[in-house]
Amino acid sequence: MKAKEALKALFYPDSVAVVGASRNPRKIGYQVLRSLVEYGYQGRVYAVNPAAESILGVRCYRSISEIPDSIDLAVLIVKAEDAPKAVRGCVDKGAKGIIIVSGGFKERGEEGEKLEREIVQVARSYNARVIGPNCIGIYNSSNRLDTLFQAAERCLRPDKGPLAFISQSGTFSLAMLEWAAECGLGVSKFVSLGNRCDLTEAELLEYLAEDPDTQVIAMYIESIPDGRKLLSAIRRTAEKKPVVVLLVGRTEEGAIGAKFHTGRLAGDYRRAAGALRQAGAIIADTIYQLFDYAKALAWQPLPQGNRVAFVTNGAGPVVTALDRLSEWGLRLADLDAATIQRLRDELPAYTQAEQNPVDLTGSATSSDFKTALSILLESKAVDIIMPFFVFQDTPLDEGIASVMAEVSSRSKEAGKPVVCCAMGGPYTRSMVSKVEESRIPVYESPERALSAAWSLYMYSAVRKRLRSGAT
Template sequence: MMRDLDYFFKARSVAVIGASTRPGKVGHEILRSLVEGEYKGRVYPVNPRAEEILGVKAYPSVLDIPDTVDLAVIVTPSKVAPRVVEECGRKGVKAIVIVSGGFKEVGREGAEIERRVVEIARSYGMRVIGPNCIGIFDSRTRLDTFFQSRERMVRPPPGPIAFLTQSGTFGCTLLEWAAEDGIGISKFVSYGNRSDVDEADLIEYLGEDPETKVIAIYTESVSDGRKLLKAARNVLPKKPIVILKAGRTEEGSRAALSHTGWLAGSYKVFSAAMRQVGVIEASDMEELYGISKALSMQPSACGPNVAMVTNGAGPCVMAADEISITPLKLAEYSEKTYEGLKRELPPYAQIGNPVDLTGSATSTDYEVALRHLGRDPNVDIIMPFFVFQDTPLDEGIIRVVSDAKRYGKPIVAVAAGGPYTRRQSRRLEREGIPVFQSPRLAVRAALALYLYGSRFICRGKKVNNN
C-alpha cells in the first residue's frame, strides 16, 4: 500500500502544470528533467496554448489528461494556483509540488493565496510540498522536479543520506557534493514555504524508509516545534538526525522572512531543544554534509577518546585544539600500546597523540600504529591523517586503513590537496572510511559519532569516560 507521502517519490504519473515551450524557462526545464531523465513513469505537460512540448502531447488542463495523475508539479503564477489546485482535486491527484514563488514570502496577499491553496488541497486529501521550492528527488525511481538541467546539476546515485531543505540552493549544493563523492542520496525534499508537508511529516516518513540511514536537514524556521520534537524522538533511536539552522540572528532572521515567509524564532531555544532530544547540530553546510557522511559510513563511538596517527602533524595540532573545546578527549594509550609502538615503529616515529610517523612513513608504519591503537581499550575513535603527497607513503595504505575496520572502532580520516590526494581519498571512501579536508570538520564528525553512539547505541555497553 502507498502511504500518502509515497505519492511524491513513487508517483507513476506526473503532470507539469505550467509547462513551457521555451527552453531555459522553469516550466520547460522541469518537464525536461522528467522527460529526458531516467524517470520511467508517465509525464503530462499542461499548457492551454501548446499542442506538444519536448515531443510530448500537452493538455489544456489537468482535467483533460486521459490517465490517473499521482503527482502534479505546479509552475503557474501564484494567482492562478487556487484554481489549478482545485482542478487537481477534482482530477484525483494525490500529491502536489508547487515550485512557483509569489506566496507567503512576498507578503500578506501571497500568504492569503497560500492559505487558500492548502485549504483546497486538504479538502481533497491532497498533500502539498512548497510553494517556493525546487521540490523532490527520489534516487530509486529517479523522479525529480528540478528546473536545474542535468548539464548544470549532476543527480546523485542512490545512497544512505536523506536531505530535507528549506533552501533549494543548498539543496543543489548538497546533491552535487553527494554525487561527486559517490556517497549518494536516498530521498530529497526542498520544501520552501512549508505550507503543508513539514519536516516532522518527512522525518516520520524517512524513519520508515529502509534506504535512509541518516536524515540531514537545513532549515531557517520551525513551524510547529512540538511536532518536530515528537517526530525526532520517535525516529532517533532508529537513525541519526543532523540539522543546520540558519537565521540565528536578527539579521539572518529578517533575510529568512523574505526568503520563505517564516520568522526564524529564537535560536537558543531551538538549539537547547535539539540537544535535549539528541538531534545533532551542524554549523554550516560542510559540517551538515560531513557529519551525515560519517554517520552513514561508520559505526558509532562508545567513548570520547580519540587517537591520532599521521605522517605530517600540522593538522593534528589544529585537531587537538578543536577536540579540547568538545566533549571529546585525546586518548591516553595503555602502557602496552606505548611499548608496542616503541618496539615496532622506526626510531624516527614520535610516539604520543598523535603518533607522528613523519614524512618518511610507509603503509607498514601505519599498519603498526593502527593495530596498536585499534586494540587499545583506551581508544574509542581512530583518526588517521594522511599527507598522500609524501612520496615515501606507498599505495598499500588504502588496504591497511580499510583492514583497520576490523577493530570495530569508528575511523575518521583527514587529507587535503590536489588530484592525487582526491583520488586516494575517494578510494578510502569507497572502503567506507570518510575523509575530510579539514581537521575541524573531522573532529565534528567524530563528535557526532560519539554523541549519537553514547546516547542511542551504547547504552549498557562500556562507555569510556575516565
C-alpha cells in the first residue's frame, strides 16, 4: 500500500520541487527544471536555489522548507554529501517521491553507499520512496511529467503508448526513448533507476502489471538485489504482459563494469538469466534486441507456432535469414499444395512463387505483395509472415503502404504476426515509417527481423506455460 502511494506521487504528482535548480543552461539543474515547466507537465513546480530569484519564470526558494506548499515529488540535483539533509527537507514538506539525479554515491565506494543507506532510512521513516541516485528520473507520457536533463532539442520524447521501460542506465534509456519516438511506438512510463538504492524493478513491475496504459515492459538490469521478489513479480506480470529483459554481467569484465557504473557486483549471469527466463522474461542479448522485441510484442499478435513464410522482392537478406532460422528456433513453413497452386496461379510469370520463400523478384509491384500476402495469411501451414522489402527497386510502387495497412488488420484477425525487413537510406526509412503507421514492425537487418519474430513465438510459449500453471 505504501509503495503504491509513493508510486502515485512519483508518476502523478500535483506538485514538484527541483532542489538544486540552476540558472546555467549547460547545467543539469537547469534542464531538469525546464523539462518540468516547458514540456507539458501541468502540476505546480517549485525551484530551490539559494542564490537565484527565479529561473525559467519559476520563483526560487532558498531552501525546501520555504516553499509555501506541500510537495508530492522532489527532484534532487545536489552534492552527494548534501543529499541526506535535502531528503529530510523534502519529506518534511510531505514529499512521498524522491528522485536523486546526482551521482557520487555507491559507484564511488563505501562513503557513497553509506549516504544511500542514510537517505533511504530518512525517506522510509516518512513512507517516502527514492528513485536513484545517479539516474535521469521519470517520464510519464500521460501527464508529461518529465525529469530528464536532456533537452527536447537533443532527445525526442515518445507519445503515449504501450511500452513501459525501466532501466539502470540513463544512456540506454535515452536511446530506447528516442527509437520509440522515431518509429511511433508510444511509451506509457519510463523510470531510470540508476544505483537503485530503494525502489526496485520488482516493485515497479507489480505496479506496471496493473497499469492499464502499459502493454509491454522492457528492462535493463545490471544486478539483481532481490532475486525472489523480482522473479515472482516477473511471473505474475508475464502472465498478462510480456516482460523483456536485458541483463549485463555476462563476463567478469562486465560485472566489474556494472560495479563501476551503478555500484553493484552482478552475480552469475547464466544462472540469473536462466532464472529470469524460467520466470517468464524474454531475455534480450543486446540493446537492439531489447527494443526490437518490445516493438514486435507491442504491435503484433502472437503466433500459434514457429512456421515462417517469407515474401520478398530481393532475395539476399532472406538467404541470410534462412541461414539463421533454426538458430532462432523457427522453421521454414512447408507450404501445402493448394497454397502453392494459388501462388502460382495468381502471381505474374516473372515471380518465383512455387515455393517458400516466395520471390517476387526485382520486378515486383505492391499488388504482387498483396496477392502473395493474402494467400499466405489464409494458409494453414503458416504461423508467421516475414516480408523482406527492397524499397529502392523501381517497380515497387508506394501503394505498398496501403497494402500493408490492409495486411495489418487481416493479420490481427488471423492471429498471424507480420514482421518485416528493409535496409537502406532516407527513402527506405520513409517507406518504413509509412508501413509502421499500421503497427507492422520493419527491421533494418535480417537478424533483427528474425530475432523479433522469435520474441513473439517465445512469448506465446511463455504465456501458455504461465497460464497453464506450469513453472
